[in-house]
Amino acid sequence: GAVVSQHPSRVICKSGTSVKIECRSLDFQATTMFWYRQFPKKSLMLMATSNEGSKATYEQGVEKDKFLINHASLTLSTLTVTSAHPEDSSFYICSARDSGTSSNSPLHFGNGTRLTVT
Amino acid sequence: DQQVKQNSPSLSVQEGRISILNCDYTNSMFDYFLWYKKYPAEGPTFLISISSIKDKNEDGRFTVFLNKSAKHLSLHIVPSQPGDSAVYFCAARRNSGYALNFGKGTSLLVTP
Numbered sequence: 001g002a003v004v005s006q007h008p009s010r011v012i013c014k015s016g017t018s019v020k021i022e023c024r025s026l027d028f029q030a031t032t033m034f035w036y037r038q039f040p041k042k043s044l045m046l047m048a049t050s051n052e053g054s055k056a057t058y059e060q061g062v063e064k065d066k067f068l069i070n071h072a073s074l075t076l077s078t079l080t081v082t083s084a085h086p087e088d089s090s091f092y093i094c095s096a097r098d099s100g101t102s103s104n105s106p107l108h109f110g111n112g113t114r115l116t117v118t
Numbered sequence: 119d120q121q122v123k124q125n126s127p128s129l130s131v132q133e134g135r136i137s138i139l140n141c142d143y144t145n146s147m148f149d150y151f152l153w154y155k156k157y158p159a160e161g162p163t164f165l166i167s168i169s170s171i172k173d174k175n176e177d178g179r180f181t182v183f184l185n186k187s188a189k190h191l192s193l194h195i196v197p198s199q200p201g202d203s204a205v206y207f208c209a210a211r212r213n214s215g216y217a218l219n220f221g222k223g224t225s226l227l228v229t230p
Contacts, residue, residue, distance in 0.1 A: 006161070034217055041127075043120070043220040044162070044207070093161050097216055104169060106152055107218060109161030 002028050004096050006110025013084055014118055021079045021113045023094030029074040030096035034107065035067075038091040047092075050077040074099070084117040091115075121145045122210050124221035131228050137195040139224050141208030144189065148210035152218065153182060153193045156205045165206070166193070198228045 003026040013019050023033055031052045036044040048069050049057040056069035066088075068080040077096075081088055091114050095107040123142045131137045139153075149170040154162035168175040168182045168191065175182050181194045195202055205225045209218040 004161070009159075032216060036220075041222070043122070043222040044218075046217050046219070049217055095161075095218075104150060104167070106164040106167055107216070108164070109154075111161045112159065114159065 002026075002096075002098050002108045004094065004108045004110040006094050006113055008113060009111060010114045010116075012116045012118060015085055016083055018080055018082045019084055019115060021081075021092055021094070021115075023077045023079070023096070023110050025075045025096045025098075025108075028096075028098040028100065030077075031074060031099045033071060033077040033094055033096045035069065035077075035079050036093045036095065038093065038112075044093060047079075052077075081115065084115070086117045089115055089117045120222075121148075122208055122219045122221040124208050124224050126224050127222070128225040128227070131198045131226065133200055133228055133230050134197045137193075137198045137202065137226055137228065139193040139195075139206050139208070139226065141191045141193075141221055142189055143191075143208075143210050143219075145210070145212070145219070146189070147212050148219075150211040151182070151184060151191050152209045152211070153180075154207045154209060154220075156207060156223070162207055195226075198226075200228050200230055202226060203228050 005024045033050040035047045050071040052071045071077040093112040095109045152167040153165040156162045184191045205223040207223045208221040
């Protein structure tokens with residue numbers, strides 16, 4: 001089946017530093033990837049839609065300068081949390097859809113990244 | 119604005135019995151609904167889906183029912199097994215794109 005690899009799975013960083021999270025589709029191409037964030041006991045909140053070769057589309061309330069998204073190839077999207085603060089601590093999950101399948105095919109998710117900002 | 123709602127945060131069922139997880143939505147633009155299963159510290163795993171043109175979809179022990187007039191869907195697991203213990207997320211897709219809106223999840227515990 002389709003596999004989405006997300007790295008790192010866990011990262012601890014100091015306030016003010018930046019952290020990059022990678023999301024790779026291992027055996028399929030994904031023109032579109034999605035970045036979600038999950039707060040404790042909350043649902044997965046869509047942050048942005050990452051489009052290969054173009055600018056990401058951010059959801060309302062998500063700072064694009066804070067959460068930089070780059071989708072430079074059909075198999076890789078990155079999310080960079082810039083100048084991280086403790087309130088950015090969260091579980092970040094990426095997802096991708098196989099571009100070669102129908103629009104009703106499900107999204108495949110990575111295993112998430114637990115970010116802790118101290 | 120929570121457009122997909124799972125009002126039961128947890129559910130406990132005995133092994134062999136039926137588990138019924140419920141989900142309500144508010145956006146009539148949703149045209150495709152999915153259920154995902156999630157273990158701690160892992161990403162969601164796709165379980166089963168249903169298009170808005172159908173009212174039932176079955177896959178082995180899992181059946182999803184959709185009631186469009188009530189904007190309600192449910193996931194039935196029968197018979198329930200201890201390995202089914204996980205958090206189940208209901209998700210819906212807007213027909214204008216492929217992004218999914220998720221509910222808050224229901225934690226299912228299947229006891230032996």
